[in-house]
Amino acid sequence: MSTQLENETQELLGKVVQDFTGAIATRMCAIGIDLGLFVDLAEYGASTSQEIAERKSYQERYVREWVYGTHKVGYLNFDKETRKASLSKAAINVLVSKGEKFSQQGAFKLINNMMLPYDELLSSFKEGGGVNFEDYRSGLWEGLDLTGCTRYRSFLVTDWTDKIPEITKKLEKGVAFADFGCGTGRSSIELAKKYPNSKYFGFDVFPPNIEKARKNSIERGVSDICHFQVWDAKSGAPGKFDIVAAFDLIHDLPHPGEGIQAIKNAMKEDGLFLLMDIKCTEDPIDNEGPMTAFKFGASLHFCMTTSLANNGEGMGTVGLPKSKVEELCAAAGFKNVKEIEINHPLNSLFVIQ
Numbered sequence: 001m002s003t004q005l006e007n008e009t010q011e012l013l014g015k016v017v018q019d020f021t022g023a024i025a026t027r028m029c030a031i032g033i034d035l036g037l038f039v040d041l042a043e044y045g046a047s048t049s050q051e052i053a054e055r056k057s058y059q060e061r062y063v064r065e066w067v068y069g070t071h072k073v074g075y076l077n078f079d080k081e082t083r084k085a086s087l088s089k090a091a092i093n094v095l096v097s098k099g100e101k102f103s104q105q106g107a108f109k110l111i112n113n114m115m116l117p118y119d120e121l122l123s124s125f126k127e128g129g130g131v132n133f134e135d136y137r138s139g140l141w142e143g144l145d146l147t148g149c150t151r152y153r154s155f156l157v158t159d160w161t162d163k164i165p166e167i168t169k170k171l172e173k174g175v176a177f178a179d180f181g182c183g184t185g186r187s188s189i190e191l192a193k194k195y196p197n198s199k200y201f202g203f204d205v206f207p208p209n210i211e212k213a214r215k216n217s218i219e220r221g222v223s224d225i226c227h228f229q230v231w232d233a234k235s236g237a238p239g240k241f242d243i244v245a246a247f248d249l250i251h252d253l254p255h256p257g258e259g260i261q262a263i264k265n266a267m268k269e270d271g272l273f274l275l276m277d278i279k280c281t282e283d284p285i286d287n288e289g290p291m292t293a294f295k296f297g298a299s300l301h302f303c304m305t306t307s308l309a310n311n312g313e314g315m316g317t318v319g320l321p322k323s324k325v326e327e328l329c330a331a332a333g334f335k336n337v338k339e340i341e342i343n344h345p346l347n348s349l350f351v352i353q
């Protein structure tokens, strides 16, 4: 082997080790979130594995190994003298807070759970088709709920809609707002909290999401102005609304063009279409930046794959660049697509007339 090849191979091995660490770190954090270990540490402060295990009624040996591992991947402090683990304030912001700007509980749950139906994914490579919504554990949907909570509470209504007065004026005045592919309802719910003169109608194909959306709206005190209903994009428009929205829906749909047409048909004459999807480049291979691997991973493990499971086109997470938005919107009869600058690594936002 030449020296140069040996050096390059050695360098790649360094990356392999880093990637192993990343995979283990994700799993350690998912365990800490799912079992309430981070919340416990945030509540009680520095603790030994024995103290955590007693409070949570878990097996101490498991907790101890988790503490060591989670410390080594950089998410827990550990004091060798007292054998106590603790969380920094920054770690509390990231791992314990919910719905705040830095909260990442949902992302850890999402990544961990989207990778669980592994045999089904491998079979799809060989036989076609994909993985169905029902094949994922409920943790995936809880992860989506939590990421939605953060995105809509700490970005959509605190920053993004402020950039779109044509939308906020209507919402302030009081209009009918339809949220297609609403998931667990977080977008409608946060808008309802901020603009209570309007009425919100959320639609989603997955019944457990609709059930959770109803519960979320009760918990947030806006159930009187939020209504959620099971709906499949292929069934066409469920009514007529002043503002129609699709948050993170279109690229997931088996047939995105059909979905945009249904949304267009659900819009009143002078209505507006608010479209949020995944920020991406024209050619998938040109995507760069820290969220790029996540986007392709999410595509393979969920977005593309669930679309293909339903005989869909498998657009994929990075399949809706601006030109594709314009093409699908023009085909559906929309006239004007305006991109709103939100400077976000994951999402893009459009107002369409």
Ligand SMILES: C[S@@+](CC[C@H](N)C(=O)[O-])C[C@H]1O[C@@H](n2cnc3c(N)ncnc32)[C@H](O)[C@@H]1O
Binding pocket: 144, 145, 147, 148, 180, 181, 182, 183, 184, 185, 186, 187, 203, 204, 205, 206, 209, 231, 232, 233, 234, 246, 247, 248, 249, 252, 253, 254
């Ligand atoms: C990535 S999630 C986004 C959920 C929510 N809008 C959010 O941002 O948190 C995509 C949603 O689209 C829904 N969906 C997928 N295919 C659909 C279809 N054919 N008709 C209606 N909803 C669909 C899924 O059930 C899921 O809740």
